[in-house]
Structures are given as structure tokens and as C-alpha cells.
Amino acid sequence: MDRLIPIVALKLRLVFRQGRGPWAVVGILLMVLCFVVPFGIGLGAFTYMGLEALPGRDKGEFLHLALMGVWVFWLVFPVVGFSLNQSYDLTRLFIYPISRRTIFVANLLACLLDPTMLLVLPMFAVILLSRGGSLGAAPLVFLALALFLAQTVAFSQAMLWGLLNILRSRRIRDWAILLAPLIALTFYLAPHLLASGAMGGGPDTFRKLVAWHPSRYLGYTPVGMAAGAIEAAARGAYVEAAGRLFGAAGYLVLTIALGGFILSRLHIGEIGAQPARKARQASAAREPALQRLATNPLAALALKEARYYWRDPRHKSMFIAPLFPMAVVLAGALTTGIWKPPAAIAFTAFVCLASFSALFQNIFGVDREGLRLLFVTPCDREDILIGKNIAAVGAATLTSGVAVLAVGAILGDAPLAAICAAFVFPFALILSSVGNIVSIHLPQRLARRGENPFTTSSSVGCLAALTRLGALMVAWLIGLPVFAGALLPTVLHRPGAYGFTVPLAVLYAAGVYAGVLRFYAAGALARNETRILEQCLTGEAT
């Protein structure tokens, strides 16, 4: 017990300290309150609606489905979360004189106290109240849920330990960073779609869900044992319920034995050691075509930036960012019709470009340690800015343009989307001009692996965040002529005018960019590079 509690406390502390600085805990709490709790309540509500809507036998089928969802989620979540949270790696405890049993039990207890448990508690409460209504059924339903939860958590941990070797590889960690926001996206979409489906379709939705009779396939699995026991207890078939509970307990014992076995192999190093990968044979002849184009510093810089965007998952996630506004507007437009095509297209363009402003406003943060090389070379400082801007503006234009066109195509207003996409480039150029000034005067150390790539470190503070927001607003103000060019031909019913306004907008934005670069940014960079370096590498300016 004297070691059990510190291990549980350590694991929970690590869960709440995934970010840097005192605001990190607030961030995690906000995430729990804004995503985990609503999602959990949504799942609970969905379960309640299903159990209420379905007749007798189908309630059991629905329970099989709901518990299977929980089981699969718990299997996937720690695997994806492993790379993002060192609390999942219990092998760090092996150097201490702690028994495997203590580590195992502490790990399970910590999992049960993890905030993600809030996802299932409302659902379990609904099941307990709905199916354990009688005095005889209540303890049996409670026991079934407890056995199911323990088996699910123990199995997910056993799988996690068994996969340690794979999960520790850099490639898998990179993918996990990309998968995490996609899973977060499902947190938004799933309740939205489930609720709208349930509200719109009524009982039919639930009948369709259980039409494949999940109990046929899951009946003898841990999920089936728990769901069957609950349903039998609700029907008053206590002997059948007891039999199924016995089966669920058997699965739990087997799972614990499996977990113990895997842990013992881990302990002696037979799982988890990373085999050396065979390196590909290098060949100068396989020089990439792109590299041959990079014959001057400007092209080399743009190519380096583009490679970084693509290869570093924390930057690659920029390209996933448009999925979020797209999901919001498409879910709203296709289910409730709240978003009309022009608003949906404009909102997508706005949010996509705004999400790239984090990159525009911190173009030196991307370099991390490499910034020393960049600043120790005699490369023209104007070239450094242009090279970086080419890549950033290109990435923003391409990603936002594709998102806008996709939303337009799905909502059936492709011409409007094409016009909107044409104005993305000049807006990106203006954002980049203002971003250069912010990058020079408010450089920012990028968060480490597992943290949001463009979040501010605690030392930068609230004032810096407000300044960035102010800079974004200034950029939008400077972009008003571009906005006018995008809007006026439609308002005045003269679509032919786009032939003039698009090139004029590009010229205007290019003029703003060139002016800021030539008359201010290049010189300011040369004067501030030591401060930028300190700020980007240590988070502190000297």
C-alpha cells in the first residue's frame, strides 16, 4: 500500500501535466469539461434513448452494442494516447524494487481514476437505473458493469504492454500525433450525428442499429457475458444472470493472468526492447528531383520548410486543421440546414486561414535547434524570410483552397467556392506580412512532442497571446480591400468584375508584402536574431 498510492498519484499527476506551465492543468481540465464530460453525457443520453425506444429483447441487443463500443474505445484509446502521455509507459518503474503485482494493481487503479472514465460513467448510470430497477436486479447489474469495466481496462492495459515494442517506434508515435486530433474530431461529430440521427429517425434509428443482432456474435465474449447478465437480471432470470456473471468473472481472471504474463516478459526485457532497423542503402544517384531545384538559399529554405511541414507530425497536423471547420459546417448544413452554402464556404476559408496564422506568426519556431544553423550562416536575411514565407503561404493557400472547394462541391455551390478560393492566396500573403513582424518581435518556443504544436509556453503569457490576436485583426483590416474585391462583384451582380478584382487583390497583397519585407522586416530580423534564437530555443529572451 505504501508504494501503491504513490504510483497511482504519479500516474494521475502525469495525466494532468502533459503541457508546460501552470496553465497546462487548466487546459486539461477545460478539455475534460468541454469534450469528455459532454461526450460522456451524450453517450449516456443516447443509451437512455435507445433503452427507452426499443422493445423487450432489442434492449439486450442494444446493450451488447453499447458495451462493445466502450470495449473497443478502451482498446484503442491507450494505444493512441501512449505516444502523447508518458504515464502509459510503466516500464520506467522497473528500475525500482517494486513487485510486478504492485505495478499491475496500481496501473489498473490509476486507469479507473483517469478522467477518461467520465466518458462511461453516465452510460453506466443509465444502464444501472434503467435495467437494475428491481431490488434483485440492481446488485447483479452493478456487479456485471464492474466486472465488465475491470476486464476492459485490464485487457486494454495488457494489449498496451504487449504492443510496447511497436508503440515506442518513432513512426508510430508520429502517426499517433496525427490520429489524436482526428479522434478529437469524432468527439465533436459522433454525439452530433448520433443525437441528430436519434432525434430525426426516432426508434427506427435504434432498430436499424441492432438489426444485425449483435448478441449472436458477441454472446460468449466478455461484452456478451456482461450484457447478457444485465439483460437476464432485468428480466428476473437471476440464475441465468449469475451464470453469465460467473463467465464475466472468468474472463476477468484470464485477462489478469494474461496481463501478469505480459508484464513478467516486459520485466525481463523480452518485450519492449527495440530491434535495430535495417537502414536503407543510401545512394547519391537517388538524389530527389526537388533537391536538384534547390540551388540557391531561397529555394533550399522553401524546400526545407516544406519537408518539415510534411515530415514533422506536429506540423503535418496543420493540414488536418481544415477538417474541423469543414466538419462543423458540413454537419450543420447536412443535418439541420443551419449553415447555408455561402456562409459555410466563407466560414471554412476564414477558419482555415486563421488556423495558419499560428504558423505565419511564428515562422522561426518551426526550426527549433536548427535555427542556430540558420542564423550562423551568412545567408541574406531577406532571403530567409522569403524562403520561409513561400512555404507557409503555399501550405495555407493549398490547404485552405482545397477545403473551400471541397465544402463548395459537397454543398452544391462550386462557382462560389472557386471565387472564394481565388482570394485565399492574397489573404495568406497579407497574413504572412503581418506574421513576419510578429515572428520577429514575439518569437515563440514551440511545445514539445505531445503538446499542441502552436500553443504558447507559459512564459510568453497572456499579453503575447492578446498581441497575436490583435495582429490577426490588424491583418484582416489590412485585407479589407481584398475582402471588398471578393464581395463587391457578387453584391453588385457583376460577376465579370472578378476578372479585375482577383488580379488587383493579388497585386495589392504583393505590394503590402514587399513593402513590409523591404522597409521593415528584413532589417528587424538582422537586429533581433539573437533574441529570436534565445526565445525560440529556451522560451526566454536575454
Next chain:
Amino acid sequence: MVPDTPNPEPETPNPPLLEPSIFIRGLTKRYGSHVAVDDLSLTVMPGEFFGFLGPNGAGKTTTIRMLVGLLRPDAGQVVIAGHDLASDPLGLKGAIGLLPDELNLYERLTAREFIQFAGTMYGLPRDAVLSRTEELIGLMELEEHATKMIVDYSAGMKKKTAMAAALIHNPRVLFMDEPFEGIDAVSSRALRHVLDRLRERGTTVFFSSHILDLAERLCTRIAIIHLGRVQAVGTLPDLRTGIGLPDEARLEDVFLALVGAPPEKDDLSWIA
């Protein structure tokens, strides 16, 4: 500060004065009330292998960062290879190579891409970039790994990659902060060989290290810095003589005498 060269033949023209590779006067850096580098002055001549030694926190890395223009000094003058840091920072940067203690790598590039990128940023023509990159990859024995991203390299391979990038433009002065830390014996020998050749060709090497045996073998002259101040400068025999140590005294003895080795501490109470 520039040593006068004696003129043996009054009839012949004077030989050109040998300009120092590194000329530092009154270099100072403060962090609040803490003086990290205090009025530091040094002169290093071309072709010297100059050891810059000191205990942890002495100000070695801070000094090197100021010399290469990565940290702004509070006071002082720095001239490297004839370029004044204050008035011609880009000229200075073109003349130097840097292997910093915390490596300056783009870890999501391959070694080949990184070295080529460095060469391009130093303004080398494309053919030179490509051919020198292959030579450096061969020299550093990185061929097998040249297509892997640097993030997957061992510490030694990362150091060799950074070293290759620092050498690609044939710098006149090479700054190295702890260059041999984390490198295996085979790579270390290859690196020493490269450094010897560079020195023979007139490249000045300014090198900080904790490995005193290595410094004793490699350095033609040594400065020992402590609490931000230079305690002594000279060849090893000069340093021995200066503090009255016998001829057989090792650099470690000189170092400990100059930085003031702390008195023996009591044993830990539970390891009696």
C-alpha cells in the same frame, strides 16, 4: 595585440603582419546581476588549435555563442578572420563553422539533405554542395544512414552530421563546443584526423571540452576560464611555469590548480 614579426633581412620587404584569426577584447555578458563572461580578452592566431577549458558554468558556451553571433554581448569587441562582429556579422558568419554543444540539427531532414542545406545556406555553388556532401558523408561514415531522418540517429551520428555541416564551406575558423562528447573511439579518431588536416591547412580551431587528456594531446595553446574570467593562457609548459608546477604535471593538475579545486567534501552520512 598582433605580435610583431622580426625582420631578419632589412633589405627585403617586410613580410605581411600575421592577422589574428580571433581577436577578442573586453567581451562581457551579464544575466541580471550574474556576470557570465567578465571582460574577456583573447587573441588566437591562424592555424592554432586553441583549447578553451573551464569547469561547468565557467562561461565557455556563452563565450562561443557570442563569438559566432548567436548571443548579443553586453560589451566588448570581436573580430574573426578580419570581420568585426558588430559591423560585418554576415562576413564573420561566412568565415566560421560551428559545432555547438546543443546540436543545430533539423531532425526531420536526412543527413544528406541537412548537409546540402547547410552548404547552400553558406552560399556554395550547387556542384560543390553535392560533391562535398558525399565526401563528408563518406568521411563521417554516414553512408548507411544518409537516407534516414536525423531524428532516428544515435547521439554520435547526430554529432557527426552537425560536424559535417560545419565543415562543408571550408571555414577559416572552426568553433567546437564539446565536439568529442558522445562520439565513439573510431569516429573520434576520424574526427581528430580531419581536424589535424584542417589545422595543417591553416584553419583555426577554437575548441571547448571537458576531456582534458584530449585537450592536452590536441591543443597548441590553451585558455582556462573560470567564473567568466580567463585565468591563464598559453602552451601547456607556459601554464605549468606560470603557476610553478613541475614539468611532468598534467593538464588536469594545471586545470585544478587554476580553477581552485574544492576541498574534499565529507562522505555522505549514509555511506560511511
